[in-house]
Amino acid sequence: MHLFVIPRSLNVERITLALAYKGLPVELTLVDPRDRTRVREVSGQELVPVLVDDDGTVVFDSPVILEHLENRCPEPPLWPDDPARRAELDVFIDWFNRVWKRPPNLIADEMSKPAPDEGRIRSLGESMTASLDRFERLLHGRKHLFGDEFSAADCIAFPFLQYALGIDANDRHLFHQVLARWLSTDRHPRLADWIRRVDERPRAGDVRVHELASD
Numbered sequence: 001m002h003l004f005v006i007p008r009s010l011n012v013e014r015i016t017l018a019l020a021y022k023g024l025p026v027e028l029t030l031v032d033p034r035d036r037t038r039v040r041e042v043s044g045q046e047l048v049p050v051l052v053d054d055d056g057t058v059v060f061d062s063p064v065i066l067e068h069l070e071n072r073c074p075e076p077p078l079w080p081d082d083p084a085r086r087a088e089l090d091v092f093i094d095w096f097n098r099v100w101k102r103p104p105n106l107i108a109d110e111m112s113k114p115a116p117d118e119g120r121i122r123s124l125g126e127s128m129t130a131s132l133d134r135f136e137r138l139l140h141g142r143k144h145l146f147g148d149e150f151s152a153a154d155c156i157a158f159p160f161l162q163y164a165l166g167i168d169a170n171d172r173h174l175f176h177q178v179l180a181r182w183l184s185t186d187r188h189p190r191l192a193d194w195i196r197r198v199d200e201r202p203r204a205g206d207v208r209v210h211e212l213a214s215d
């Protein structure tokens with residue numbers, strides 16, 4: 001298998017966590033974020049991660065790649081067996097990508113304008129901070145977001161939520177700074193433990209988004 005990545009990509013980290021969990025060997029190609037020619041040639045679009053499987057199948061979009069890995073190598077599982085629980089996990093993934101990720105993206109867009117609307121940034125940021133209560137409750141009485149076992153939910157959310165615990169001093173990426181600014185574990189001890197627990201997991205190719213600053 002072959003994975004196209006760029007440095008510090010959170011969507012890439014979703015996949016390197018899953019590949020390491022399943023013990024699948026992968027070759028990483030580090031792409032220059034300013035030159036997407038190779039990614040476009042391989043996949044017909046510009047975003048990473050892009051996975052090229054051994055039979056030549058090309059898959060992009062991180063949730064779709066996770067599903068592909070699950071079909072290709074069902075053990076250890078990233079989704080539960082029970083169809084209703086599987087559907088619940090799919091709903092979580094959809095919510096995280098379409099709803100939860102929207103405010104930080106909107107804030108980064110707003111901050112990139114010549115005259116950012118500070119009131120809008122604050123209100124979006126406060127909605128991010130408030131969302132942490134929900135993750136704290138998801139972790140009540142269990143080690144991971146969808147149960148005691150590591151699952152696709154943890155792969156999807158961890159790369160983003162890890163910024164609640166800190167940001168590497170060298171990480172100047174605007175989107176990551178937005179996450180670090182509005183997320184925190186001050187009132188969320190279970191979330192803090194979960195971030196530390198998942199962060200101990202290996203990543204394929206040993207690619208980590210950053211080393212977390214100590215808190």
Ligand SMILES: N[C@@H](CCC(=O)N[C@@H](CS)C(=O)NCC(=O)O)C(=O)O
Nearest residue numbers: 009010011046047048049061062063
């Ligand atoms: N829905 C896609 C989004 C992929 C995506 O946004 N990738 C980012 C890196 S995390 C990217 O390639 N952005 C273009 C850029 O940074 O120029 C997924 O989940 O894989």
